[in-house]
Amino acid sequence: MLVEETVVTDAALPVVAFREHLRLGSGFAEDALQDGLLAGCLRAALAAIEAQTNKVLLTRQFSATVQNPPRGAEYTFAVAPVGQVLALTQLAADGSETALEVIAHRLLPDAHAPRLVPHPPVPVRGQLKISFEAGMGAAWADLPHDLAQAVMMLAAHFYETRNASGGATAEALPYGVNALIARYRVVRLSAGRRWS
Structure with a gap:
């Protein structure tokens, strides 16, 4: 049984970089209005990629x-x-x-x-x-570039489809995200043995 004892802090999440990735407007008093939503998308993307790879990204x-x-x-x-x-x-x-x-x-x-x-x-x-x-690093800058990009892409996908209702036909991870995380996945060839 695996239990996460500490969580990724808000300060460790690249909300500003994610806002730029989405090309959201800036220079207005409401810049931080969506920060909670952006942080939620980043957390969801981190969790999804960690689940797919069995790798902990942020320490x-x-x-x-x-x-x-x-x-x-x-x-x-x-x-x-x-x-x-x-x-x-x-x-x-x-x-x-x-x-x-x-x-x-x-x-x-x-x-x-x-x-x-x-x-x-x-x-x-x-x-x-x-x-x-x-974890791979304590700060966002410590992550391998391909995994950091995969998180940004998946978080953007979650942000853009946040109002979509999905069911059994909901699409899997976007192709680009799958391509970026492929080398980090563990391939199981037999019971009890794990190979990369």
């Missing part, structure tokens, strides 16, 4: 709870890239919590499937809560 904190992990098993993170593990907590069946030493566990970085190797092995009947930081 934030997450926690993952592993139910009854096999003794000594590696944990493969559901998202990437993982920058650091912040805390590890063992949850016993009786509800008690035991903090584990983060330094005793090894983070194996990977562009698509970073892994955590626990040491010592977690008991079979325990749960493991992993608090970690993931």
Whole structure:
């Protein structure tokens, strides 16, 4: 179970750049009138692209709870890239919590499937809560240009079709967005193995 512990702040969203991308008018007192709507479109586009790629674009904190992990098993993170593990907590069946030493566990970085190797092995009947930081960058300027462009394009699509009612026939991601995020997607070839 993956939980987003912190959210992307309004200050991290490129609302001004998005307004320019849309070629909205400027120089009027009402410039900021649509900022809430623009920020909402950017957040939706970020969420959609992160869901399609399993990549976290703007850095934030997450926690993952592993139910009854096999003794000594590696944990493969559901998202990437993982920058650091912040805390590890063992949850016993009786509800008690035991903090584990983060330094005793090894983070194996990977562009698509970073892994955590626990040491010592977690008991079979325990749960493991992993608090970690993931993301490609703390600021918009830190993102790869193709992903930043994909977010802008998808946010513009959401903005322009915000009043459209869709159903089973609603179109998928625009072709240009799909083309830009294609190399970041994880292709699954068999159960349990992930390949890029």
